[in-house]
Amino acid sequence: MKEILAELERRRDTAQLGGGLRRIEAQHKRGKLTARERIEVLLDEGTFEEFDMFKQHRCTDFGMDSQHIPGDGVVTGWGTVNGRTIYVFSKDFTVLGGSLSEAHAEKMTKLQDMALRNRAPVIGLFDAGGARIQEGVAALGGYGEVFSRNVLASGVIPQISLIMGPCAGGDVYSPAMTDFIFMVRDTSYMFVTGPDVVKTVTNETVTSEELGGASVHTTKSSIADGAFDNDVEALHEMRRLIDFLPMHNQADVPEIECHDDPHRIDMSLDTLIPDNPNKPYDMKELVLKTVDEGDFYELQESFAANIITGFGRIEGRTVGIVANQPMVLAGVLDSDASRKAARFVRFCDCFGIPIVTYVDVPGFLPGTAQEYGGLIKHGAKLLFAFTEATVPKVTVITRKAYGGAYDVMSSKHIRGDINYAWPTAEIAVMGAKGAVEIIYRAELGDPDKIAQRTKDYEDRFANPFVAAERGYIDDVIRPHSTRRRVARALALLRSKKVELPWKKHDNIPL
Numbered sequence: 001m002k003e004i005l006a007e008l009e010r011r012r013d014t015a016q017l018g019g020g021l022r023r024i025e026a027q028h029k030r031g032k033l034t035a036r037e038r039i040e041v042l043l044d045e046g047t048f049e050e051f052d053m054f055k056q057h058r059c060t061d062f063g064m065d066s067q068h069i070p071g072d073g074v075v076t077g078w079g080t081v082n083g084r085t086i087y088v089f090s091k092d093f094t095v096l097g098g099s100l101s102e103a104h105a106e107k108m109t110k111l112q113d114m115a116l117r118n119r120a121p122v123i124g125l126f127d128a129g130g131a132r133i134q135e136g137v138a139a140l141g142g143y144g145e146v147f148s149r150n151v152l153a154s155g156v157i158p159q160i161s162l163i164m165g166p167c168a169g170g171d172v173y174s175p176a177m178t179d180f181i182f183m184v185r186d187t188s189y190m191f192v193t194g195p196d197v198v199k200t201v202t203n204e205t206v207t208s209e210e211l212g213g214a215s216v217h218t219t220k221s222s223i224a225d226g227a228f229d230n231d232v233e234a235l236h237e238m239r240r241l242i243d244f245l246p247m248h249n250q251a252d253v254p255e256i257e258c259h260d261d262p263h264r265i266d267m268s269l270d271t272l273i274p275d276n277p278n279k280p281y282d283m284k285e286l287v288l289k290t291v292d293e294g295d296f297y298e299l300q301e302s303f304a305a306n307i308i309t310g311f312g313r314i315e316g317r318t319v320g321i322v323a324n325q326p327m328v329l330a331g332v333l334d335s336d337a338s339r340k341a342a343r344f345v346r347f348c349d350c351f352g353i354p355i356v357t358y359v360d361v362p363g364f365l366p367g368t369a370q371e372y373g374g375l376i377k378h379g380a381k382l383l384f385a386f387t388e389a390t391v392p393k394v395t396v397i398t399r400k401a402y403g404g405a406y407d408v409m410s411s412k413h414i415r416g417d418i419n420y421a422w423p424t425a426e427i428a429v430m431g432a433k434g435a436v437e438i439i440y441r442a443e444l445g446d447p448d449k450i451a452q453r454t455k456d457y458e459d460r461f462a463n464p465f466v467a468a469e470r471g472y473i474d475d476v477i478r479p480h481s482t483r484r485r486v487a488r489a490l491a492l493l494r495s496k497k498v499e500l501p502w503k504k505h506d507n508i509p510l
C-alpha cells in the first residue's frame, strides 16, 4: 500500500511540474505565473479540486509519441470564490505552448458540461498558442466542441475569459463567445493571425503588441472589457467581478450585507449640474455617490467613454448601471457607445440583474463617418436591448434627453418601469437653438427675434414637466434623494414578472 501511495505522489509531482522547471523559470522571467499558481490566486485557499491531471494526448505523428506530459497543457477543476462554486481551466504554456490537442479539448469540454449541468460560472485563463500543430484536424475538431459548448452555455451561466499570455488562432474564438474578456498589460495579446501572416498577406509590419495587445483591445477593437497590470492584480479583480454575478440565469442576484444606508441622501448632488447647460460634469460622480460604498466595477472604461457601463450594488444587491457621460463627446450616442451599452444591457437581462440608467444625452452623433459606419443599426442595438429587457429598469434623467436618444435610454415608452427626472432635466426633440434654426429659418437674419424664439422654446421644453404632465416621467425628484428613490424603486420591482411573447429567439440587428 505504501508503495502504491508513493507512486501516486510521484505521478502527481510529475504532473504538477507541467513542462518542467526550465520552462516554469522562463514563464516567471516573463513576469507570468504558471497555470497552477494562477488558480491558487483566483480561488479561495485550499478549495481547488483538479480533474484529469493524468490525461495525455494520443498523437503519434511528428515525434509526439515521445512527448507525453500528464495533463496535456491545461489544468481543469473547480473551487470557490468567496464561498461560491466556480469552474476553472488554466492553459499551461509550459506544455507545448498550451496548444490544444484532442485530449486537451476533452478536458475543457468535460468541465464545460459539468458547469452547465450544475449551473455555475466558468472562468478560463488563457496563455496558449492555438491548435496543436502536430495533431491537425483532431485539434480543430476539439476547438469546435469547445465553441459549441460556449454557445449552449451563453445566457445560462456566466463565462469569463482572462487572457494572460499569447492567445492565437482557435484560442481567440472561445473567449470571443464568452461574456467578458480581460487582459494583462504587456504580457498578453490576442489575434486570429499573427504578425508573420499579416506581413505575408497584407504586407503590414506590426508587432504582436500593436496587433493585439491590451491597449488595442481595450481602446480600439473593444474586444476586451478591461486590462490589468499583472497576473495577481488581474486574478484579484476577477474575484471582485465574480462577487457581483449570479451563479446562473435562474439564480437570484447575489445579496451581501449592506453597510451603507439605502436612504442616505447626498446634498452635493443638488449642485452637480452646472448652470451653463453646455458645461460638462462628471456623471461618474453620480454613479459613485448612489451605489453602496462607492463600489463600482466599470467595464470597457477606455472604450466609448461617452457611455459608462458597470456593476454596483444598491441595498447589497447587484445592479447594472448604464449612464451617459457628458465629459466625453457631451455624452452623445454614437455607434461604439450604442454597441457597448447594448451588449451590457443584454448581459444584465440574461442574468436577471436590474438596470439603473442615468441619462444626459444630446442625441445621436451626426456625420458621414457615423452614418457610413452603420449608426442606424448600431443605435438600434441599444434600443432593441433596452426594449426586450424584462429585468427591473429604473431611469433617472439628470439633464438632456433629446430626440431619439430620449426614447432609447430606457424611457417609459420602451418599457422602463420607474422613470424619474431631476428638475434640471430637458426632455425635448432637440436643443432650443437647433430647433429654432429649423422652424424659424426665415427669421435667421434677425438675431433679436431668434433670441426671443430660442427663449420661448427653452421656457416651453427645457424642463421635465411637459413629459411629467403626460406621465412619461413618474416623478420629478430632488437630486440629493436619488439613491433613496432608486433603492425604493428597486425594492418595489423585486416582484416584477413579465414575459415576452413566445418566439424561438429575436432577431436583434447585429
Ligand code: HXC
Binding pocket: 095, 096, 097, 098, 099, 128, 129, 130, 131, 132, 133, 134, 140, 143, 166, 168, 169, 170, 171, 173, 194
Ligand atoms: C504545438 C506549439 C504551438 C502549437 C507553440 N508551441 N505553439 N506546439 N502547437 N500551436 C510550442 C513551441 O514549439 C515551443 O516548444 C513552446 O510551445 C513555446 O513556444 P515558443 O514559440 O518558443 O514561444 P514564444 O516565442 O513565446 O511564442 C509563442 C507563440 C508561438 C507566439 C504562441 O509559439 C506561435 O506563434 N505558435 C504558433 C501559433 C499558431 O499559429 N497556432 C496555430 C493557430 S491555427 P518548445 O518545445 O520549443 O518549448 C489554429 C486553428 C484553430 O489555432 C482555428 C479554429 C477556429
